[in-house]
Amino acid sequence: MTQAEIKLCSLLLQEHFGEIVEKIGVHLIRTGSQPLRVIAHDTGTSLDQVKKALCVLIQHNLVIHRVHKRGVVEYEAQCSRVLRMLRYPRYIYTAKTLYSDTGELLVEELLLNGKMTMSAVVKKVADRLTETMEDGKNMDYAEVSNTFVRLADTHFVQRCPVVPATENSDPGPPPPAPTLVISEKDMYLVPKLSLIGKGKRRRSSDEDATGEPKAKRPKHTSDNKEPIPDDGIYWQANLDRFHQHFRDQAIVSAVANRMDQTSSEIVRTMLRMSEITTSSSAPFTQPLSSNEIFRSLPVGYNISKQVLDQYLTLLADDPLEFVGKSGDSGGGMYVINLHKALGCLSTASLESVVQERFGSRCARIFRLVLQKKHLEQKQVEDFAMIPAKEAKDMLYKMLSENFISLQEIPKTPDHAPSRTFYLYTVNIPSAARMLLHRCYKSVANLIERRQFETKENKRLLEKSQRVEAIIASMQATGAEEAQLQEIEEMITAPERQQLETLKRNVNKLDACEIQVDETIFLLESYIESTLKRQ
Amino acid sequence: MAGNKGRGRAAYTFNIEAVGFSRGEKLPDVVLKPPPLFPDTDYKPVPLKTGEGEDYVLALKQELRETMKRMPYFVETPEEKQDIERYSKRYMKVYKEEWIPDWRRLPRELMPRKKCKKGPKSKKAKNTDKDTSLTNTADVLKKIEELEKRGDGEKSDEENEEKEGSKEKSKEGDDEDEDDAADQEEYDEEEQEEENDYINSYFEDGDDFGADSDDNMDEATY
Numbered sequence: 001m002t003q004a005e006i007k008l009c010s011l012l013l014q015e016h017f018g019e020i021v022e023k024i025g026v027h028l029i030r031t032g033s034q035p036l037r038v039i040a041h042d043t044g045t046s047l048d049q050v051k052k053a054l055c056v057l058i059q060h061n062l063v064i065h066r067v068h069k070r071g072v073v074e075y076e077a078q079c080s081r082v083l084r085m086l087r088y089p090r091y092i093y094t095a096k097t098l099y100s101d102t103g104e105l106l107v108e109e110l111l112l113n114g115k116m117t118m119s120a121v122v123k124k125v126a127d128r129l130t131e132t133m134e135d136g137k138n139m140d141y142a143e144v145s146n147t148f149v150r151l152a153d154t155h156f157v158q159r160c161p162v163v164p165a166t167e168n169s170d171p172g173p174p175p176p177a178p179t180l181v182i183s184e185k186d187m188y189l190v191p192k193l194s195l196i197g198k199g200k201r202r203r204s205s206d207e208d209a210t211g212e213p214k215a216k217r218p219k220h221t222s223d224n225k226e227p228i229p230d231d232g233i234y235w236q237a238n239l240d241r242f243h244q245h246f247r248d249q250a251i252v253s254a255v256a257n258r259m260d261q262t263s264s265e266i267v268r269t270m271l272r273m274s275e276i277t278t279s280s281s282a283p284f285t286q287p288l289s290s291n292e293i294f295r296s297l298p299v300g301y302n303i304s305k306q307v308l309d310q311y312l313t314l315l316a317d318d319p320l321e322f323v324g325k326s327g328d329s330g331g332g333m334y335v336i337n338l339h340k341a342l343g344c345l346s347t348a349s350l351e352s353v354v355q356e357r358f359g360s361r362c363a364r365i366f367r368l369v370l371q372k373k374h375l376e377q378k379q380v381e382d383f384a385m386i387p388a389k390e391a392k393d394m395l396y397k398m399l400s401e402n403f404i405s406l407q408e409i410p411k412t413p414d415h416a417p418s419r420t421f422y423l424y425t426v427n428i429p430s431a432a433r434m435l436l437h438r439c440y441k442s443v444a445n446l447i448e449r450r451q452f453e454t455k456e457n458k459r460l461l462e463k464s465q466r467v468e469a470i471i472a473s474m475q476a477t478g479a480e481e482a483q484l485q486e487i488e489e490m491i492t493a494p495e496r497q498q499l500e501t502l503k504r505n506v507n508k509l510d511a512c513e514i515q516v517d518e519t520i521f522l523l524e525s526y527i528e529s530t531l532k533r534q
Numbered sequence: 535m536a537g538n539k540g541r542g543r544a545a546y547t548f549n550i551e552a553v554g555f556s557r558g559e560k561l562p563d564v565v566l567k568p569p570p571l572f573p574d575t576d577y578k579p580v581p582l583k584t585g586e587g588e589d590y591v592l593a594l595k596q597e598l599r600e601t602m603k604r605m606p607y608f609v610e611t612p613e614e615k616q617d618i619e620r621y622s623k624r625y626m627k628v629y630k631e632e633w634i635p636d637w638r639r640l641p642r643e644l645m646p647r648k649k650c651k652k653g654p655k656s657k658k659a660k661n662t663d664k665d666t667s668l669t670n671t672a673d674v675l676k677k678i679e680e681l682e683k684r685g686d687g688e689k690s691d692e693e694n695e696e697k698e699g700s701k702e703k704s705k706e707g708d709d710e711d712e713d714d715a716a717d718q719e720e721y722d723e724e725e726q727e728e729e730n731d732y733i734n735s736y737f738e739d740g741d742d743f744g745a746d747s748d749d750n751m752d753e754a755t756y
Contacts (some may be wrong), residue, residue, distance in 0.1 A: 001665055015599060015602070016599075016602045016607075016608070017602075017607055017608055018609045018610060018611060019606050020609045021609050022589075035646075036643055048646065049609070051643075051645075051646060052609055053609060053643045054644055055635045055640065055644055056607045056609060058635075058640060059607065059635060060607070067641075073643060088595075089591045089592075089594040089595040089598060090591060092594055093587070093590060093591050093594060093599075096590075106721070107596075107601060111602065112602070112605060113605075113607075114607075152737075163638050178638065178639060178640075178641075180639065180641070182558060232636070232638065234636075234639075240594045256539060312623050316606045356579065356580060357575075357577060358577075358579060359701060360577070507592060508582070508597055510592055510596060511582050511583075511588065511592050512582065513595075514591055514592065514595065515582060515583060
């Protein structure tokens with residue numbers, strides 16, 4: 001793992017789980033698989049805290065445990081999974097667009113808690129939804145269950161691996177750690193539960209009673225009278241499916257930008273048809289015949305068969321090669337080239353970065369080298385129609401930042417520099433990795449800056465929170481306007497100004513993180529697809 | 535053309551024109567220090583995307599951050615003891631729900647094990663939970679029998695566990711301790727059964743036990 005990734009993981013873990021978990025997590029990411037005692041010894045934390053941290057990390061699917069020979073249990077961190085934490089808001093928003101508020105809250109609860117049983121998550125979401133509804137109305141469990149089943153059917157949530165049921169004839173002592181297994185066909189199987197009930201509104205009297213931690217009372221004797229029917233079956237959010245959805249969205253919007261709405265709808269239909277049949281890592285979808293596509297077009301679209309065929313031919317002839325023609329049966333068999341599409345999108349990101357950093361003339365040179373693959377210094381100047389001095393300057397600037405690389409072609413076996421061709425070229429996977437690394441660094445910088453800003457103004461933030469609390473309590477007990485005014489004036493005008501600036505800055509930094517994460521997703525998908533092709 | 539123009543004279547080993555410098559031209563200066571930490575950029579960055587979707591995701595992100603801090607998974611760092619205990623600290627503690635992991639899915643070594651050194655105080659508190667009282671002789675006898683029975687069953691577990699350092703039982707709730715909130719264990723007390731090897735009657739805590747437990751002592755009192 002690169003230093004930039006480790007730094008970013010450290011910041012994310014610290015923000016979400018606190019310093020102790022961060023220390024353990026980063027140590028595991030750095031050093032790989034380790035047993036419990038070694039972790040405690042190397043990090044200098046007490047065994048108890050290490051255990052707590054590991055439980056939290058395992059619950060959130062960030063660390064896995066494995067039993068090695070001689071009965072030693074080792075723990076391994078999954079760095080890429082930690083980096084996903086940056087994308088949680090985007091997953092939740094996607095669930096909202098697809099399955100509205102219920103879906104949004106279901107995915108949110110699953111992401112916040114790592115893994116949960118279906119009954120637990122349905123109950124929690126029903127309670128939350130009831131809070132937001134008008135007085136007297138309650139959310140029915142059945143409705144929430146239905147949405148959950150739909151999420152499972154479309155593979156957005158999946159079952160976690162389970163403890164295999166061991167027979168009692170096992171002679172030896174139980175293993176130190178269970179080996180969790182899951183079979184492909186069980187992964188999306190929803191248990192037959194009949195969850196009957198309605199969400200409960202949390203009354204204020206209850207809140208006082210449950211406000212103090214009842215440390216003495218064991219948790220499960222307080223509420224549950226019956227045993228949980230789906231005990232042991234845990235669900236987690238299926239991030240790969242979300243990634244597939246994002247990738248499809250990116251391709252469709254690219255086609256819409258390049259051509260028009262109708263062609264993007266056709267591509268969307270094709271992608272939808274291949275959702276279940278094609279695995280997420282395939283380089284292209286299964287071939288679809290033009291007749292099938294025609295039948296599956298959304299109901300509102302009435303374009304004739306000939307128009308559809310024309311669009312498909314147009315898409316297949318496009319130099320970007322998003323859609324390819326793989327045969328002529330059934331009116332023409334068409335595939336979507338997922339790998340090529342991701343490559344195009346990454347290249348577009350690279351071009352855009354070059355343009356915004358170095359200017360449009362540099363971008364022209366960059367696109368030229370991309371198109372012609374290998375060019376000599378002289379040829380670059382001629383083709384780009386840029387004076388030699390400037391062209392040289394720009395090429396070296398891009399070379400130093402590793403967007404462009406040099407390819408040596410020796411004329412003689414002794415590789416003498418005076419008798420070697422030096423060609424400029426763009427190596428797209430390598431440049432994409434470089435850009436991805438820079439993105440990780442950017443996000444880490446953004447998070448650091450945001451934390452710095454918040455820390456600088458901590459005193460002011462606390463003061464404003466206290467004032468708000470006072471105002472709220474006074475309003476609840478009924479106070480005059482004049483008193484409220486007085487309390488509000490506790491925050492002076494310049495302080496208010498400062499708070500405004502702080503809020504604006506923090507919002508901007510947060511928005512930046514979200515948008516850099518979109519680029520990260522694109523580049524990561526592309527690099528992943530290049531790895532799988534080998 | 536002669537390759538060497540004389541000793542000590544600089545000569546390029548390659549064709550300088552290939553990299554774009556003409557002969558005799560002044561080469562750029564040698565850079566003697568690292569590039570600046572915050573270099574000036576010629577081109578200002580493009581403004582961020584705005585819109586309803588983006589605003590919603592931003593609000594989600596900030597809410598998520600706040601919610602995470604209140605979840606039981608956020609492990610607070612134990613603070614050092616302050617010299618003066620602030621009155622307000624007691625009222626600013628955030629009460630978190632407890633979380634018990636599913637122990638069947640986790641390695642057994644991760645379960646918390648407690649060896650009670652402070653026997654009587656914590657045991658008394660725990661036993662009020664289970665409706666027994668240690669001040670009664672008969673109950674003490676019963677406890678000893680229970681312990682002996684359980685002691686055999688748990689031996690096999692104990693063999694595989696590591697012996698832990700002493701742990702204070704600091705999670706008996708607010709009414710007992712003034713310890714920091716951070717020291718409270720998040721794992722519930724039900725995990726701690728009477729696992730220790732100490733038999734009650736061996737404790738020489740005269741105040742609580744008084745003369746009642748004299749009957750059961752194997753050693754004579756003086």
